[in-house]
Amino acid sequence: MGEKIDRRIVKTKEAIFQSFMSLIAKKNFEDITINEIAEQANINRGTVYFHYQDKYDLLNKCIEENLNNIVSVTTTTDADGETIDLIQSSFLPVIQYFEKNHSFYASMLSNKGIPVFRDRMLELITTHIKIHINMDGDNQNYSKEFITQFMASAFVGVIEWWILNNMPQSPEDVAEQLWGLLKRNQVIN
Incomplete structure (x- = not known):
């Protein structure tokens, strides 16, 4: 039998997270205080400290959760319980997750x-690219580490540009173009 999750804890953590994200959208991280997070979440500051050591712990948990969510939209399991990497067929689920x-x-x-x-x-992207890169053909004359760093930086740069410019292209267009560029450079088969 699985562990029962206390809904109050889930709601409290969600309120803390939403408060934190709201503040990050308005001001620099270094200027945010636990008092502000608690006040905006309408909870006691001690409650924030009950769940998180400090704002850096909260930040790390938020980052970890969201990066894990990226990974979860790229994989599934088959009937035998084996993990299937969906990146082999499309970036669209990842781009839609970002959207x-x-x-x-x-x-x-x-x-x-x-x-x-x-x-x-x-x-995260570097690790994923390193797993999938094809070092045959044109890539055999290059360092795997060099190609991996180059392509991962390009991928993250494109995603960053797309997000910070309010998604000027559809997720489908972004996924298709990224797929084409990485395929052309033998990062994916």
Whole structure:
């Protein structure tokens, strides 16, 4: 039998998260206080500290949860319980996830006090590209690490541009163009 989740804890954490995100959209991370987070969430500051060590812990948990969500939209399991990597067929679920969570990603990428978010997103994409890169053909003359860093930086840069410019192209167009560029560069088969 699974562990029962207390709905009050879930609601409280959601209120803290929403308060935090609302504040990040308005001001620099370094200027945000636990008091402000608690006040906006309409809870006691001790409640914030009950769930998080400090605002850095809260930030890390928010980043971790959202990056894990990116991974979860890229994988599924088959009838045998084996993991299937959906990235083999399309980037569309990932791009649609970014669109659905635009305000979070726009806040994280535009707030100068949070360079760790972009770094962790780049690390996630780098790991994923390294797994899928094809080192045959044109790529055999290059360093795998060099190509991986180049393509991961390009991918994150395009996503950052798209999000911070209020998604000027549809998710379908972005997914198709990214897929084509990565395929052309043998990052995906």
